[in-house]
Amino acid sequence: MSALTDTLAVRTRLDDAQVDHIARLVGEWQLLADLAFADLLLWVPVAVPAAEAGAVPGFLCVAQCRPTTGPTAYQHDQVGVVLQGNRVAPLRIALAESRIFREVDPDWEGDLPIRREAIPVRLGDEVIAVIGRDANLASVRTPSQLELVYLQSAADLAGMVADGTFPAADSRPEEGAGPRVGDGLARLEPDGTIIYASPNALSAFSRLGVTGPVLSEPIDALTSSVADDPFDATDLAAAVADAIDGGHPASIEVEGRGATILFRAWPLRPRGETLGALLLMQDVTELRRRDLQIMSKDATIREIHHRVKNNLQTVAALLRLQARRVAVPEARAALEESMRRVQSIALVHETLSVSIEExxxxxxxxxxxxxxxxxxxxxxxxxxxxxxxxxxxxxxxxxxxxxxxxxxxxxxxxxxxxxxxxxxxxxxxxxxxxxxxxxxxxxxxxxxxxxxxxxxxxxxxxxxxxxxxxxxxxxxxxxxxxxxxxxxxxxxxxxxxxxxx
CATH class of the missing domain: 3.30.565.10 (Histidine kinase-like ATPase, C-terminal domain)
Structure with a gap:
């Protein structure tokens, strides 16, 4: 992220708040790329020196995100590319008119047909950048229900980007790898009812112990019936309600029937209209099982160091007692030196007994x-x-x-x-x-x-x-x-x- 902020500081006049908003957007926009089956390119307006005199406006690509759900539109990295001429027209329209602009006909990038869309990135009353949503149409076919739900959700999130409500000012990217679209996705109505669940989402619910239908069921009732800890279901219901109200809650884990599912809810409120929420879910059962094994091993290692320290201190005490009983000065000195060496080693094991680090x-x-x-x-x-x-x-x-x-x-x-x-x-x-x-x-x-x-x-x-x-x-x-x-x-x-x- 530092490379992005450095580039924005050198090449643009964005203030700290605007740079922070762009950094949050780049931290979360993989969700939008996966739902849209498209590459996302972040363009910022810059002045480009002309060959004759003065400077002409152009757009610099400062970040790129490829989808994990479909083919990429670009084999080569576009970061650092400066656009001028006819290619910048959609970007200028989105920037100047503060609206999403979509080209009617696909553009051709070599042998690939590319559908381009320009999404204004708003913060407050100002558009500070433009996202290019470029989809590879080479493998277009009749969309399935899953693809239709994904595309509609992507359109809703794009509307929130244009509104300046995605990502929210208080949102922070999840530490580590959070749930992705391909791990499992459910779309919820404003009342928390599930109206769509992807096949992986259905599998995740099944791992938790849900045996009945999922669609048209409230998420709180669905999870409360299978969660080992009722507070997990309560926390998830609160997180979903918070997302529906426009919040960006943290991830919630729910355990049931030996499985652990990680949930994260996203609000869907384009143009201020409450449409519900997206619920991403990921089966992290094996990850948590490995975490427990690692914690168990760490605890065992710390206990070993603690016992070694105690044994060494016992040996040092015995050497001290023996030294006091020896009348020969040279022998007493040798025992005292050995005692000090044993005590110094015990200091290291005492430190290792309270640490899990290497x-x-x-x-x-x-x-x-x-x-x-x-x-x-x-x-x-x-x-x-x-x-x-x-x-x-x-x-x-x-x-x-x-x-x-x-x-x-x-x-x-x-x-x-x-x-x-x-x-x-x-x-x-x-x-x-x-x-x-x-x-x-x-x-x-x-x-x-x-x-x-x-x-x-x-x-x-x-x-x-x-x-x-x-x-x-x-x-x-x-x-x-x-x-x-x-x-x-x-x-x-x-x-x-x-x-x-």
Whole structure:
């Protein structure tokens, strides 16, 4: 839709309200194209530079919609085409006289006979654009009742476009794919009685459990007798009544006999005359069944993450208890380091246990990790550990190895950069760019020891970092003196795209 609004802003003088009306029309006009068995082209008047001098009026095609119920009149996209000469006469008549103009004889587009109709697009007291309704007549035959109902409904909607009542100012296109004409259509009288139902509509009613006749039956009585939840039938009846009164209600789902049918009602009020409503319906039983399966799987996955988190916290607590009972300092330190690693992994699973996404907001994890490390290492009073910048969203597969790497590097900085209870600051700086994440763990401590090479360190923590960064994160880690003064920078450079296995 942004391309359309950009084109209208550059090539026309339409104001924001007029652009919004056109955007709503383009969002809903598939219904009109399908009912009319015709291509819809949206034309706006523009000034076209002439070869000699001045400018001549023309019409620019800014949007196109092909029917899903019949053959298209155009094999090639017409958006961007500028019409001049005799072809613009119907468009000018519709624009100037604010009425629907239909050519008597079909026009020929190559070998195809095309019947053209120009429908003014009105907003308030002004015609702001013209819809070209171009129907391919190559396969014309005696119309069936279905086609007659479709064409009459299309004529009623076209009249509402010319009146400025379709689409309504408060209408918004449905999110996702809503019911289409081919899914099932019923036409209702002003009292809600069904006067026509397409074969697919009859099938939809049958899926709900309707066994008797459908025609001449009120829609509220028809659905209330089969709906599992009586409130569904009540909501549908209210939506139909609202549409008959000129409203544009949202879609309503009705469940019955194991089936789920999606309904959406459209008003039919050309020239202010209440003719009833169109009721589109779609069998979404399988879609909802898949949605339930996905929700069930998501709930199972979240429960697994929750249980893993609880188990990891239990392991961390056991390691803490064991460390308190060990008299050998080296063994106690090893147990405490293992406890911190387990706790850092538990942070990731805790976040995943409340999310259904395949990615996690990582900033909160880092903040809790820094607080946890400061507490368990007893450094909160002398070393400040803070985050700067944003990690943003990190793929779930990368979250666990990344939090382990940060745990090791921050723990290493707190422990070795500030010996003998020294004071200072450890800063985790995150910088995102397209497809990559750069993280710098910066301290203002004593700096790197003489001859230090991170890649050949015999420390277990740095070996874990090197392994995880290269094997799990497909990134690189480097160490350098702090360019802003004392201390050390540990720099991680990681891709954020999923790693191929």
């Amino acid at each position: 990615a996690v907001e990582f900033d909160d994890i880092v903040d809790r990790l820094l607080s946890m490390l400061s507490d368990v290492m007893g450094s909160a009073q002398r070393v400040d550990a803070v985050r700067e910048g944003s990690f943003g969203v990190v793929p779930a597969a990368a979250a666990t190895p990344l939090v382990l790497v940060l745990t090791e590097l921050v723990q290493n900085a707190i422990e070795h950069a500030f010996p003998e209870d020294g004071e200072g600051m450890v800063t985790v700086l995150a910088r995102r760019r397209r497809g990559r994440l750069t993280v710098t763990i910066r301290d203002d401590g004593v700096g790197l020891p003489e001859g230090f090479t991170g890649g050949k360190s015999d420390r277990l923590g740095l070996q874990i970092v090197n392994t995880l960064v290269s094997a799990e994160l497909s990134g690189e880690v480097s160490y350098r003196p702090n360019p802003r003064g004392r201390g050390t920078d540990a720099v991680l450079d990681l891709p954020l795209t999923p790693r191929r296995r």
